[in-house]
Amino acid sequence: MRAGDDLAGLIARALGADPLRDRDVVVVAQKIVSKAEGRVIALSSVEPSARARQMAEEAGRDPRVMELVLRESRSIVRFERGVLIAETHHGFVCANAGVDRSNAGAPDAVVLLPLDPDASAARLRAELGDRSGADVAVVVTDTFGRAWREGHVNVAIGVAGMLALKRYAGQFDPDGYELRVTEIALADEVAAAAELVMGKLDRCPVAVVRGLELPGSDETAQTYVRPKEKDLFR
Amino acid sequence: MRAGDDLAGLIARALGADPLRDRDVVVVAQKIVSKAEGRVIALSSVEPSARARQMAEEAGRDPRVMELVLRESRSIVRFERGVLIAETHHGFVCANAGVDRSNAGAPDAVVLLPLDPDASAARLRAELGDRSGADVAVVVTDTFGRAWREGHVNVAIGVAGMLALKRYAGQFDPDGYELRVTEIALADEVAAAAELVMGKLDRCPVAVVRGLELPGSDETAQTYVRPKEKDLFR
Numbered sequence A, B: 001m002r003a004g005d006d007l008a009g010l011i012a013r014a015l016g017a018d019p020l021r022d023r024d025v026v027v028v029a030q031k032i033v034s035k036a037e038g039r040v041i042a043l044s045s046v047e048p049s050a051r052a053r054q055m056a057e058e059a060g061r062d063p064r065v066m067e068l069v070l071r072e073s074r075s076i077v078r079f080e081r082g083v084l085i086a087e088t089h090h091g092f093v094c095a096n097a098g099v100d101r102s103n104a105g106a107p108d109a110v111v112l113l114p115l116d117p118d119a120s121a122a123r124l125r126a127e128l129g130d131r132s133g134a135d136v137a138v139v140v141t142d143t144f145g146r147a148w149r150e151g152h153v154n155v156a157i158g159v160a161g162m163l164a165l166k167r168y169a170g171q172f173d174p175d176g177y178e179l180r181v182t183e184i185a186l187a188d189e190v191a192a193a194a195e196l197v198m199g200k201l202d203r204c205p206v207a208v209v210r211g212l213e214l215p216g217s218d219e220t221a222q223t224y225v226r227p228k229e230k231d232l233f234r
Helices: A007-015 A030-036 A050-059 A063-071 A117-132 A186-198 B007-015 B030-036 B050-059 B063-071 B117-132 B186-198
Strands: A025-029 A040-042 A073-080 A083-088 A093-095 A109-111 A137-144 A153-160 A165-167 A183-185 A206-209 B025-029 B040-042 B073-080 B083-088 B093-095 B109-111 B137-144 B153-160 B165-167 B183-185 B206-209
Touching (some): A025 A030, A030 A153, A093 A137, A117 A137, B007 B030, B007 B206, B063 B073, B117 B137
Antiparallel strands (some): A025 A206, A073 A083, A137 A153, B025 B206
16 A cells, blocks of 8 residues: 555455445554555654654654654653653544554554544545445544553544444433433444454455444544543543 | 343343354343342442542532442542542442443442452353353453543453453564554453444343454453553553
8 A cells, every 4th residue: 555545446346246335334444544645754754853862762762753753742641661642633642643663564664643534534435435336434443552451452533424422311221310421432342343353464454344334423533532621631 | 130140041042043153252241240140239228438428529429329439449540520430449440430320220229340250251151151062252341431532432341261462562564563562452342342232222231243263362351450550540
């Protein structure tokens, strides 16, 4: 996958004789979206700032990667014990602001998150719809760590064509108890489900989730961005 | 579902003509496990402590529920703006230490997490294996909020018979770049996937995940408990 490649066309061809259907959710790993959009940087082209050099030394890391992490960050949430948790310009909180050297396509390459993953998802959705005639949803995923809990899971960083949050507030259980706060992060759960068949080293960057019949919506992955003033852990 | 009910028998009967197969993952909502194990408390039986009364007043909540939350907590991680994030005795960090009034079976009832959800999963796995002859895995789920991110997702609080963490450290991508930290929380992703078909008000507390062929393992959900000294967000 290279800058300018036709991702929708590649997906359509890979599906072959089993084309997309209405209400399918096409789950796409961020990395191929970023590559198609040219969000790949050669480390040799990166000139680290003084701050990046200092932080890299502190963390025992490559100063050029640290420079990219700082450029991709709106703020640093934690920087301790070699771990850097940042808020990206999109508002996501994750390790290294999503900057990642794995599966980058070349030993010298680093992949950044898409500039606007919701726009990527919407564009891909439109292109897949044009080709297939099917009304699909698209979820762009990345792999995030969590506070308090070991292990990483896939989450949605771009969403188009499906409800992002299923809100139960104001609904009642069978005993008449009113649910007050539960909101299910549907696209995050779709992303997690898809990871189980995509893996990290299997070169399988796309999965189709079929049969869920999730409600359509104009919501995006920005629905998941918790405003800093509401957040107890920043 | 009531204390002492035969959960494995109910699941087997519900499956009817489509019995369990080797490598199926049976995903069970914590609430029915807790109910079968008698972890339901009538609020009228709870005498709140002075501390529970004070915290309940501060948060505008029921002092008897607050008392149960405190009993179920090993430590309080945050208590702000009416939100209480606690570390349970199992080591999970979640709202209200998992104490929940929804779908409790009676207006006066509150459900607590199982005392040992891994033991619950292991027991259910053995019972389902005895009945079906199939070597299945079992995941007990609850719905947790996240730091930084709006929305709740299902996670695994009990695991038996499957690998909990898929560890990529030391493996290489196609360009020879060595993955260093990625560990995928497989049972959490299975839990999230299952939530999509279980829902909160559909009275569907069990799902079977089939076709994944996840590796077997003795790992439990304790694999996900990040030691406090490793945690940047406590």
